[in-house]
Amino acid sequence: MPDLYDSAQERELQNQQDAQAAHIARQCAEPAQLIVDGQVLCIDCDEAVQPGRLAAKPTAARCIHCQGIQERKGAQHGR
Numbered sequence: 001m002p003d004l005y006d007s008a009q010e011r012e013l014q015n016q017q018d019a020q021a022a023h024i025a026r027q028c029a030e031p032a033q034l035i036v037d038g039q040v041l042c043i044d045c046d047e048a049v050q051p052g053r054l055a056a057k058p059t060a061a062r063c064i065h066c067q068g069i070q071e072r073k074g075a076q077h078g079r
């Protein structure tokens with residue numbers, strides 16, 4: 001008996017877990033990055049995020065400037 005069905009099911013399950021993990025990660029982490037032509041653009045000012053910042057934090061969605069602003073008003077945690 002070929003176990004094609006089983007591995008398809010396994011893959012399906014894996015996909016679900018991945019999607020769930022990604023969903024959770026998105027909820028409690030940075031907002032999604034804006035990537036244009038392979039370059040990460042700041043979601044606030046549309047400027048390219050500094051390579052140095054991306055090296056330090058590959059998931060950064062804001063440039064260092066806007067992240068600073070964000071963190072300063074982060075105390076009130078409003079949107």
Ligand SMILES: [Zn+2]
Pocket residue numbers: 042043044045046047062063064065066067
């Ligand atoms: Zn910015």
